[in-house]
Amino acid sequence: MYDELKKYTNDIQSFHMPGHKNGKLQLMHDLYALDVTEVPGTDDLHHPSGMIKEVQDRIGRIYQSYQSYLLINGSTSGILATLATVARRKGSVLVSRNCHKAVYNGILINRLEAHYVYPNYDEKYGFYGEVEAQAIEVMLKKHPDIHTVVLTSPTYEGIVSDIQKISQIVHAHGAILLVDEAHGAHLTFSHLLPQSAIELGADYVIQSTHKTLPCLTQTALLHMSPSVKVDQDVLEENLAIFQSSSPSYILMASIEKGIDFMETHRKEFEQWIIALRDLLEKHPIQGGQWLNDDGTFYQQRLSHDITRLTFLIDDGCISGYDISEKLRKEHHMQVELAGERHIVAIISMADSIKDIQRLIDGIRECLAKERKKEGVVKEAKKYLLPTNQPEQSMSMHMAKQQMTWDTILYTEALGRTAKDMIIPYPPGIPLILPGEKITQEIVNNLESLDKHGQEIYGIIKGEIRVLR
Numbered sequence: 001m002y003d004e005l006k007k008y009t010n011d012i013q014s015f016h017m018p019g020h021k022n023g024k025l026q027l028m029h030d031l032y033a034l035d036v037t038e039v040p041g042t043d044d045l046h047h048p049s050g051m052i053k054e055v056q057d058r059i060g061r062i063y064q065s066y067q068s069y070l071l072i073n074g075s076t077s078g079i080l081a082t083l084a085t086v087a088r089r090k091g092s093v094l095v096s097r098n099c100h101k102a103v104y105n106g107i108l109i110n111r112l113e114a115h116y117v118y119p120n121y122d123e124k125y126g127f128y129g130e131v132e133a134q135a136i137e138v139m140l141k142k143h144p145d146i147h148t149v150v151l152t153s154p155t156y157e158g159i160v161s162d163i164q165k166i167s168q169i170v171h172a173h174g175a176i177l178l179v180d181e182a183h184g185a186h187l188t189f190s191h192l193l194p195q196s197a198i199e200l201g202a203d204y205v206i207q208s209t210h211k212t213l214p215c216l217t218q219t220a221l222l223h224m225s226p227s228v229k230v231d232q233d234v235l236e237e238n239l240a241i242f243q244s245s246s247p248s249y250i251l252m253a254s255i256e257k258g259i260d261f262m263e264t265h266r267k268e269f270e271q272w273i274i275a276l277r278d279l280l281e282k283h284p285i286q287g288g289q290w291l292n293d294d295g296t297f298y299q300q301r302l303s304h305d306i307t308r309l310t311f312l313i314d315d316g317c318i319s320g321y322d323i324s325e326k327l328r329k330e331h332h333m334q335v336e337l338a339g340e341r342h343i344v345a346i347i348s349m350a351d352s353i354k355d356i357q358r359l360i361d362g363i364r365e366c367l368a369k370e371r372k373k374e375g376v377v378k379e380a381k382k383y384l385l386p387t388n389q390p391e392q393s394m395s396m397h398m399a400k401q402q403m404t405w406d407t408i409l410y411t412e413a414l415g416r417t418a419k420d421m422i423i424p425y426p427p428g429i430p431l432i433l434p435g436e437k438i439t440q441e442i443v444n445n446l447e448s449l450d451k452h453g454q455e456i457y458g459i460i461k462g463e464i465r466v467l468r
């Protein structure tokens with residue numbers, strides 16, 4: 001494994017997480033020597049009173065939270081701990097259907113009753129956008145027992161919802177707002193980017209520092225606002241349940257170093273963003289465009305994080321999957337995510353503007369070659385995600401508890417009830433949840449993803465489990 005990793009990192013330029021980009025931005029040395037445990041003088045993550053407390057307090061001041069927590073089991077652990085904390089409230093939760101699987105797992109293990117709100121969806125490019133505040137208001141009025149609203153913002157593609165407006169609506173209803181900001185740990189460090197949800201009224205905000213900051217994989221943060229301080233003890237108990245009892249000091253110190261780096265390089269970060277904007281504007285690519293906030297996406301202006309490079313493909317001569325493969329094989333670059341009509345590259349301060357220029361040139365070359373070969377500009381294929389609640393036969397946890405099921409080809413599963421989540425990874429958004437009926441739309445999508453070799457959790461050799 002070690003040799004394979006060395007080979008991969010020597011050969012491939014990373015446009016994916018983690019944000020230190022294969023050690024291009026190394027902020028710590030002597031990792032083995034720093035790998036200690038809880039002994040006198042090193043504090044304790046689960047009862048901090050010394051250096052860990054100091055770091056958490058400093059991070060809280062930087063992010064403007066009431067209290068911030070270091071997470072060493074990813075945003076996943078923060079999401080699970082927060083959902084276990086809100087689970088003691090009576091009623092149901094409202095979840096944006098583009099949430100990561102960690103949210104559905106939290107619903108499952110806490111047996112929460114969930115309602116879903118669907119984000120905007122652009123049929124042309126095939127991914128979800130922002131969740132409208134009005135859509136949330138409608139659901140809150142329809143289900144007055146909703147006590148918690150869970151949203152993902154920014155999305156994998158960098159689209160940000162109007163958290164300020166949403167938090168006002170949620171609070172007016174007496175509920176609390178949890179924002180999965182896994183892709184937004186860097187937002188706080190520049191006024192040129194959308195504001196972080198913790199500054200805009202969200203009650204709990206969870207961020208993966210390993211995605212967009214120069215921090216090690218599995219590192220993340222949980223921020224809470226003073227509005228939920230009554231739950232602080234329960235939250236801390238749950239963090240100790242969902243995180244390792246032997247937290248890695250290397251991971252914790254890497255969060256500190258990554259955040260200190262950003263805090264002391266705010267000016268450079270701003271200059272980097274300005275240079276990035278300039279680069280994207282001056283180097284358009286024929287056959288596609290960068291997602292931005294100018295109204296190209298579902299004909300609306302939107303709030304988008306410019307540091308999330310989402311390339312939209314207008315010309316059907318090549319898919320996002322093909323561009324991703326060509327970038328890897330011909331240009332030795334790996335992007336984070338590919339779809340039928342888009343690719344997503346994760347960049348950070350570890351990438352120089354020159355590195356990003358190489359990516360742009362690579363994409364341009366892939367498109368130009370295919371356009372030349374095809375001779376004509378073709379209409380690109382559509383890839384449709386569910387935009388309506390699939391018929392639900394039973395709740396998620398009931399479906400998971402059923403002891404009788406069939407294992408069948410997913411192509412023959414139309415109308416059957418899913419036993420498992422079926423999740424293309426990345427982005428980790430379930431296409432279908434346990435207890436939901438499989439539609440033709442889902443079968444078509446799975447076929448399209450399968451054809452392109454996309455990793456799909458829940459399918460083994462073309463087969464899925466359905467209830468009898």
Ligand SMILES: Cc1ncc(COP(=O)(O)O)c(C=O)c1O
Nearest residue numbers: 074075076100152180182208220
């Ligand atoms: C939106 C979102 N939330 C949560 C997670 C889980 O984050 P982590 O890998 O830090 O546990 C991911 C991972 O990709 C994600 O994309």
